Amino acid sequence: MQVIIGQGVAKVLDSGHPNFKKGDLVWGMTGWEEYSLITTTDYLFKIEHTDVPLSYYTGILGMPGMTAYAGFYEICTPKKGEYVFVSAASGAVGQLVGQFAKLMGCHVVGSAGSKEKVDLLKNKLGFDEAFNYKEEHDLDAALKRSVILLIARYCPEGIDIYFENVGGKMLDAVLLNMRNHGRIAVCGMMSQYNLDKPEGVKNLTRLIYNKVRMEGFRVFEYYPQYSQFLNIVLPSIREGKITYVEDIAEGLESGPAALVGLYSGLNIGKQLVVVARE
Amino acid sequence: MQVIIGQGVAKVLDSGHPNFKKGDLVWGMTGWEEYSLITTTDYLFKIEHTDVPLSYYTGILGMPGMTAYAGFYEICTPKKGEYVFVSAASGAVGQLVGQFAKLMGCHVVGSAGSKEKVDLLKNKLGFDEAFNYKEEHDLDAALKRSVILLIARYCPEGIDIYFENVGGKMLDAVLLNMRNHGRIAVCGMMSQYNLDKPEGVKNLTRLIYNKVRMEGFRVFEYYPQYSQFLNIVLPSIREGKITYVEDIAEGLESGPAALVGLYSGLNIGKQLVVVARE
Numbered sequence: 001m002q003v004i005i006g007q008g009v010a011k012v013l014d015s016g017h018p019n020f021k022k023g024d025l026v027w028g029m030t031g032w033e034e035y036s037l038i039t040t041t042d043y044l045f046k047i048e049h050t051d052v053p054l055s056y057y058t059g060i061l062g063m064p065g066m067t068a069y070a071g072f073y074e075i076c077t078p079k080k081g082e083y084v085f086v087s088a089a090s091g092a093v094g095q096l097v098g099q100f101a102k103l104m105g106c107h108v109v110g111s112a113g114s115k116e117k118v119d120l121l122k123n124k125l126g127f128d129e130a131f132n133y134k135e136e137h138d139l140d141a142a143l144k145r146s147v148i149l150l151i152a153r154y155c156p157e158g159i160d161i162y163f164e165n166v167g168g169k170m171l172d173a174v175l176l177n178m179r180n181h182g183r184i185a186v187c188g189m190m191s192q193y194n195l196d197k198p199e200g201v202k203n204l205t206r207l208i209y210n211k212v213r214m215e216g217f218r219v220f221e222y223y224p225q226y227s228q229f230l231n232i233v234l235p236s237i238r239e240g241k242i243t244y245v246e247d248i249a250e251g252l253e254s255g256p257a258a259l260v261g262l263y264s265g266l267n268i269g270k271q272l273v274v275v276a277r278e
Numbered sequence: 279m280q281v282i283i284g285q286g287v288a289k290v291l292d293s294g295h296p297n298f299k300k301g302d303l304v305w306g307m308t309g310w311e312e313y314s315l316i317t318t319t320d321y322l323f324k325i326e327h328t329d330v331p332l333s334y335y336t337g338i339l340g341m342p343g344m345t346a347y348a349g350f351y352e353i354c355t356p357k358k359g360e361y362v363f364v365s366a367a368s369g370a371v372g373q374l375v376g377q378f379a380k381l382m383g384c385h386v387v388g389s390a391g392s393k394e395k396v397d398l399l400k401n402k403l404g405f406d407e408a409f410n411y412k413e414e415h416d417l418d419a420a421l422k423r424s425v426i427l428l429i430a431r432y433c434p435e436g437i438d439i440y441f442e443n444v445g446g447k448m449l450d451a452v453l454l455n456m457r458n459h460g461r462i463a464v465c466g467m468m469s470q471y472n473l474d475k476p477e478g479v480k481n482l483t484r485l486i487y488n489k490v491r492m493e494g495f496r497v498f499e500y501y502p503q504y505s506q507f508l509n510i511v512l513p514s515i516r517e518g519k520i521t522y523v524e525d526i527a528e529g530l531e532s533g534p535a536a537l538v539g540l541y542s543g544l545n546i547g548k549q550l551v552v553v554a555r556e
Contacts, residue, residue, distance in 0.1 A: 167482065186485045193483075200478010204445065205471075207464045207494030214492045216485030 003031040007064075009047070009057045010036060011278075017041055025050065027057035032255055034275055045226060052237055054278075059092050059270040060244040061233065063219055068096035068163075069229045070222035071185035075215050076161045080105035083147060083158065085174060087133075088165035088190055090117040090245070092270035095125050097163045099242050102126045106161070109146045111170065113265040120268065125243055139173035147177060158182070164214075167192045168199040175203035175212075184214040194263060245269030281309040285342075286553075287325070287335045288314060295319055303328065305335035310533055312553055323504060330515055332556075337370050337548040338522045339511065341497055346374035346441075347507045348500035349463035353493050354439045358383035361425060361436065363452060365411075366443035366468055368395040368523070370548035373403050375441045377520050380404045384439070387424045389448070391543040398546065403521055417451035425455060436460070442492075445470045446477040453481035453490075462492040472541055523547030 008030030012020050019041065020026065028044035030036045038044060047057055059065060071093075072078060084101040086094045089110025098121065101108045110121045110130040121130035129146045136142040147157060158179035164171060167189025174184070192198045207214060236242040247267040249258040255273045262271055286308030290298050297319065298304065306322035308314045316322060325335055337343060349371075350356060362379040364372045367388025376399065379386045388399045388408040399408035407424045414420040425435055436457035442449060445467025452462070470476045485492060514520040525545040527536040533551045540549055 171482070186482070188486065189483050198480045198483070200480050201482055202476045202478050204449070204464070204479055205467050205476070207492065208466065208496070209494070211494050211496055211499070213494075214485065216487070216489050216491075218486070218489055221489070 003033055003036075005029050005031055007058050007062055008036075008275075009054050009062075010038075020044070020046065025054065025057075027062050032252065032273075032275075034252065043220065043223065049230070049234060052234070055246060055248070055272055055274075056237070056244060058272060059246065060096060060237065060242070061230070064092035064270065065096055065233060066222055066226060066229055067187060067219040068093045068100060069233070070217060070219055070225075071163055071187050072097050072100050072161075074222065075185040075217050076163070076183045078104050078106055078161055082106045082160035083150065083179070084108045084161045084163070085143070085147070085159045085177075086110045086127075086163045086165070087170050087174075088112065088188075089127065089130065090120050090125070090268060091165065093187060094163065094165055095121075095245060095269065096242070098125055098127050101161075103236065103241065107150045109143075109150060109159075111142075111166075114268075117265075117268055120245060124245070133170065139169055140176050143173050143177050161185075163187060164189070166190050168201070171201050172203045175201075175206040178206060178210050178212045180210050182210060182212045184212065186214060186216040190263075246272050248272045248274055250274050281311055281314070283307050283309055285336050285340055286314075287332050287340075288316075289556075298322070298324065303332065303335075305340050310530065310551075310553075312530065321498065321501065327508070327512060330512070333524060333526070333550055333552075334515070334522060336550060337524065338374060338515065338520070339508070342370035342548060343374055343511060344500055344504060344507055345465060345497040346371045346378060347511070348495060348497055348503075349441055349465045350375050350378050350439075352500065353463040353495055354441070354461045356382050356384055356439055360384045360438035361428065361457070362386045362439040362441070363421070363425070363437045363455075364388045364405075364441045364443070365448050365452075366390065366466075367405065367408065368398050368403070368546060369443065371465060372441065372443055373399075373523060373547065374520070376403055376405050379439075381514065381519065385428045387421075387428060387437075389420075389444075392546075395543075395546055398523060402523070411448065417447055418454050421451050421455050439463075441465060442467070444468050446479070449479050450481045453479075453484040456484060456488050456490045458488050460488060460490045462490060464492060464494040468541075524550050526550045526552055528552050 009027045010030050012024040025047040084106045086097045088094045090112045098108045108127050110127045111133045113134050118130045118132050121127040131142050158177050160179050162174045162184045164186045165188045168191040247269045252275050258271050287305045288308050290302040303325040362384045364375045366372045368390045376386045386405050388405045389411045391412050396408045396410050399405040409420050437455050438457050440452045440462045442464045443466045446469040525547045530553050536549050
């Protein structure tokens with residue numbers, strides 16, 4: 001039998017590893033199953049702080065949180081006052097990027113795929129502006145409108161930082177709106193994964209004209225910075241400066257439907273499946 | 279009358295600027311004309327070293343040289359032993375990038391559009407491997423073959439540094455062959471400029487999988503480093519460690535045909551038009 005693996009939180013029932021003992025709570029790669037045999041501890045972290053919801057360790061305090069941190073701070077080197085655009089902005093990673101950007105004093109625009117998600121971004125997560133890309137015939141115009149709304153008092157227009165979760169047409173629209181020396185952290189290209197042939201991206205010459213840097217990254221390489229990350233994020237959670245939205249499916253049997261739902265954007269916030277509660 | 283401007287070498291006949299006096303030789307933005315009125319000195323440099331051909335200041339010692347320098351050293355941060363691929367490799371910029379890479383101890387593959395150019399790359403400019411992209415039905419396979427030839431003794435395969443002059447299908451083929459933490463300096467996308475619609479680039483998800491950085495740049499921002507650049511390049515020219523190939527058209531009237539020829543790859547090496555000789 002093959003086990004599907006994913007990011008999970010678990011309690012150690014037995015351990016042959018000196019760093020983990022019975023009763024420890026851990027987060028990392030676990031199975032979609034009630035009991036898992038974990039044979040490598042490369043990406044397994046002991047949970048030290050339990051005054052926050054344990055589920056956060058699959059999200060804001062786990063891999064998605066580290067992804068937002070690495071992509072935004074390390075790849076994009078943000079500065080106060082810059083203009084940040086996040087696609088798939090209400091997802092596990094996007095909602096954090098937007099909030100990190102606000103904490104840093106940036107102006108933030110997000111895109112998402114429903115009115116509910118856009119409301120969430122604007123009213124709960126503190127984004128300055130957001131739009132529903134499914135309602136837009138012209139993504140470039142939508143983006144321009146949102147950014148212009150934000151920077152009506154300034155010149156020049158455009159995006160300094162794009163946190164890329166989507167790819168395809170969205171990337172093409174963004175490229176037309178990047179500012180000089182803009183940075184694009186390529187985290188994912190969700191719109192392209194289930195296509196037979198990926199859409200071609202046509203506006204890459206804009207990288208030259210506007211001297212834009214576009215960089216892919218994998219979160220695992222940043223795991224050594226996990227404790228540094230916790231020092232930034234835990235206090236912000238405790239002080240209520242960061243909000244985190246989860247979409248919880250109950251029971252292992254709801255897992256497959258929840259996974260499929262991700263690709264059509266049914267979830268609002270980080271999609272979780274609860275296998276067991278303490 | 280509108281004057282077409284371009285990179286040229288000229289002699290000062292009269293000057294109202296304290297840094298330039300009658301008889302000085304200069305390089306920078308001049309007109310396609312016998313006598314030019316230059317009203318800005320932002321990108322105008324006085325020629326201090328005349329023991330090398332003056333024409334070099336339109337190429338290896340001018341804007342194309344600085345472009346190769348900025349893109350290769352500053353954007354790509356090369357290391358000894360890395361695998362470098364250069365498209366449009368026999369052009370003014372490409373031939374220098376390949377030679378800089380060899381001086382640095384890298385392995386270099388180039389692509390060009392004719393057998394003559396490929397011979398030039400391999401036999402005169404010191405490229406380790408080169409291929410004629412016009413002869414290849416499958417660019418990806420051609421690239422793989424060339425790179426594998428080079429690194430048969432090593433693992434893993436692939437390109438660490440791509441100096442991008444071409445765009446389109448070539449970029450797509452390169453993306454499939456980039457190594458982890460590869461760097462792409464986006465200097466130009468020659469294949470795309472004269473298309474009604476640019477070709478779409480389909481393999482950008484590879485930026486994520488292989489953690490690749492892709493960065494556009496403009497040479498003008500690096501002009502403050504010109505004297506530092508001369509300190510590196512002039513000795514290499516004098517010692518014969520760098521070769522430079524020019525394609526010289528005689529007379530201003532041959533200019534338009536030479537320009538058109540660039541877009542179909544008729545030139546071999548840097549295309550020059552001689553307006554006047556001393």
